[in-house]
Amino acid sequence: MVDWTESYRPRSLSELRGNNKARDALREWADSWDDHREAVVLHGSPGVGKTSAAHALANDMGWETVELNASDQRTADVIERFAGRAAMNATLSGSASGGGAAGGDTASRQLVVLDEADNIHGNYDRGGKAAITELVKNSGQPIVLIANEFYEMSRGLRNACQEIEFRDVGARSIVPALRDICRHENVEYEQAALDAIAEINSGDLRGAVKDLQAAAEGRDEITEADVVTSERDKSMDIFPFLDAVLKEESAQEALQASYRVDETPDDLTKWIEDNMLDVYDAEEAAVAYDFLANADVWLGRVRATQNYSFWRYAGDNTAAGVAAARKGTKGGWTRYGRPQFWPSSNSTADEVCQQIAEHSGTSIAIARRAILPFLSAMTHHCKPRALTVTMAAAYDLDESQVSFITGSGESTKKVSSIVQDAQARREDAIEDHAGGAFAGRETSADAESEPEQEGEPTDPIDDPASESAPDEATPDDPEASESDEAADDQAGLSDFF
Numbered sequence: 491m492v493d494w495t496e497s498y499r500p501r502s503l504s505e506l507r508g509n510n511k512a513r514d515a516l517r518e519w520a521d522s523w524d525d526h527r528e529a530v531v532l533h534g535s536p537g538v539g540k541t542s543a544a545h546a547l548a549n550d551m552g553w554e555t556v557e558l559n560a561s562d563q564r565t566a567d568v569i570e571r572f573a574g575r576a577a578m579n580a581t582l583s584g585s586a587s588g589g590g591a592a593g594g595d596t597a598s599r600q601l602v603v604l605d606e607a608d609n610i611h612g613n614y615d616r617g618g619k620a621a622i623t624e625l626v627k628n629s630g631q632p633i634v635l636i637a638n639e640f641y642e643m644s645r646g647l648r649n650a651c652q653e654i655e656f657r658d659v660g661a662r663s664i665v666p667a668l669r670d671i672c673r674h675e676n677v678e679y680e681q682a683a684l685d686a687i688a689e690i691n692s693g694d695l696r697g698a699v700k701d702l703q704a705a706a707e708g709r710d711e712i713t714e715a716d717v718v719t720s721e722r723d724k725s726m727d728i729f730p731f732l733d734a735v736l737k738e739e740s741a742q743e744a745l746q747a748s749y750r751v752d753e754t755p756d757d758l759t760k761w762i763e764d765n766m767l768d769v770y771d772a773e774e775a776a777v778a779y780d781f782l783a784n785a786d787v788w789l790g791r792v793r794a795t796q797n798y799s800f801w802r803y804a805g806d807n808t809a810a811g812v813a814a815a816r817k818g819t820k821g822g823w824t825r826y827g828r829p830q831f832w833p834s835s836n837s838t839a840d841e842v843c844q845q846i847a848e849h850s851g852t853s854i855a856i857a858r859r860a861i862l863p864f865l866s867a868m869t870h871h872c873k874p875r876a877l878t879v880t881m882a883a884a885y886d887l888d889e890s891q892v893s894f895i896t897g898s899g900e901s902t903k904k905v906s907s908i909v910q911d912a913q914a915r916r917e918d919a920i921e922d923h924a925g926g927a928f929a930g931r932e933t934s935a936d937a938e939s940e941p942e943q944e945g946e947p948t949d950p951i952d953d954p955a956s957e958s959a960p961d962e963a964t965p966d967d968p969e970a971s972e973s974d975e976a977a978d979d980q981a982g983l984s985d986f987f
Contacts, residue, residue, distance in 0.1 A: 494703045495696050498671055500546045506539055507667045507695060508659035515654045516543055520551055520632065529626040529633035531607065531648070533640040534656030535727055537696035541605060543656070544634040548601040553632070557603040600631050607635040608642035626650045639727075641828045645838075658693025658730065661685070667695060668702050678711035686717045728753060728761060729826055735762060735813045736769040737820035744813035748805050755804040756792075759785050760829040762812055768824050774815050781811025838894045845885045862895070869896045872904055882912035883919075 500506045506513050512532070519530050532540040548555045604622060623646050626633055635651060637643055668684045683705070691698040705716045734747040748758060763782055767775055785807035792800045839858075846857040846865075869878040872892075882892050889909050892898070898905050 494671060494675075495699050498667075498674075498699065499542050500539070501549050503543065503546045503550055506543055506546060508663035509539060509543075509656050512654050512656045513543060516547055517550070519652060519654070520547055523632050526652075527629075529629065529635060529651045531635045531637055531640060531643070531651045531653050532656055533608075533637040533653070535658055535693065535730075536638055537691075537694035538656045538659050539695060540636050540656050541603070544601065544603050544636065547634075551599070551601070553599045553601045555601045555603055557605065602629070602631055602633045603636065604633065605636040606638070607647070608637035608639045623647045623650060659695045660693065661688035664688040664691065664695055664698045668698060671699065671702060672706070672712070675706065677706045677709070680711075680713050682714040683712045683717050686714055690717070727751075731758075732761060732765055732826050733824075735809055736766060736816065737824075739813060741810040741814040745806065745810040748809035755785065755801045755808055756789050759789065759804065759808045761826075762808060764829040765824070765826045766812065768826070769820055770816065774817060777815035778812045781807040781815060784811070838890050842887070842891045842894055845887060845891065849885045866895050866897070872896045872898050872908060875904075875908065878908050879911045879915065882908055883915040886916065887912070 503513050503517055512534075516530070516532070532543060534540060545555060547553075602625075607622065622635075623644065626635075626647065627650050635643075635647075640648065640653065640655075665684050665688050668687060669679070672679045672684075684702075687698050687701050687705070691701060701717070702712075705712050709716065728751060731747050731751045735744045739747060748755075751758065753761070759782060766778055770778060785804040788800050788804040788807070792798055792804070843854045843857045843862060846852070846861050847854045850857060850861060852861070865881055869881055872878045878892070878896060881887070881895070885891075887895070887909070889905050892905050892909055893902075896905075
């Protein structure tokens, strides 16, 4: 049997169901590509039409397509050989790659589609991330990246692309699509059956079409009884969950939504706390923070006792409590951000935690959760400066790492000067703890540069004075005093604190 999801894939953007705003933004990106020459990321839940929109756009524009998806081995070599060749050079028909600012023949272009751009990892895709980022920055052809989770992509890749979000397709958009398919397939239907399929799939148009095909197989008519009415076990993404808690749902509905998110109450608390002030006013936030504080108490008991049954109480406060603090529903769209101290694809965050763990003698998990937040609070925007220098010296941080912890711009002179002062402090500490080793080398070098005096012995073996008390130093001996002072100090970097 032919797969209906392929047979009825939209051939034009005008046939796309739902996501009208995203559809219009994608068309505008394509029409103005000569002006900006940037790639675009289409991100959202599976089954909402991202890949279909990319191919429909190519049909509308008359562009050829080159697709590289997760089933391919996406190493740097493969990306350069296939997608890179298409993006940089000639089209399949042999015409020159399109046009520069002046335009050129837009019909001769190729649309490079890189599916599952958020799922490149491990040795299997060695070099793939860097190759895609380089390809996006230097492409001479339009590129569309497809991702389920926008923030699972590397920061460099995100910053190099425009972003268009595809939201879940509502039941009101799914039902007409199912109705059209039934008419084309000459299948009679009960309206209640189509409504049930749309509700079961909860925003997943592709899943709804698959369920429709399964229900219609071997039948000329679909009734409500033919539809599996039990709701499928479908998890909710984090961003729709945040909308449910902070904007739309009641306390009870928000709590039910928390059961469908593939995150622990500990993680959900951080997501909500980090994004709440973008939605709530001061009065709502004051009440919500009380619930978050209660949730944190229960999470502390979980960590102390390893009794994970306490998670339910943390979840009650995090989801239902925060939703109850809201006055009515909220409208509009909010750009939610990943919590700052979050294990993610952000390599800088991982490097910072590794540095802290190595110099503190702790695990990376403790560095991330118990040390990093306090360092950030104490050195916010590099204030006080002296403490920020001390921190950078203690953990041997570079500019990007200081910028990450303090929230300051990496390229600012302030961060650069702090790192320079920290490096100087580390060098001083190393010399102080060297026990005069550096001073000894300098004395030897000076001796080599001085001319020998006539009649003065140069070899200590030939010098009679060298046989008497070789280990005794005079009170005025600077090397001895420096060594004594170094011995009194603690070794290591503890004197930074």
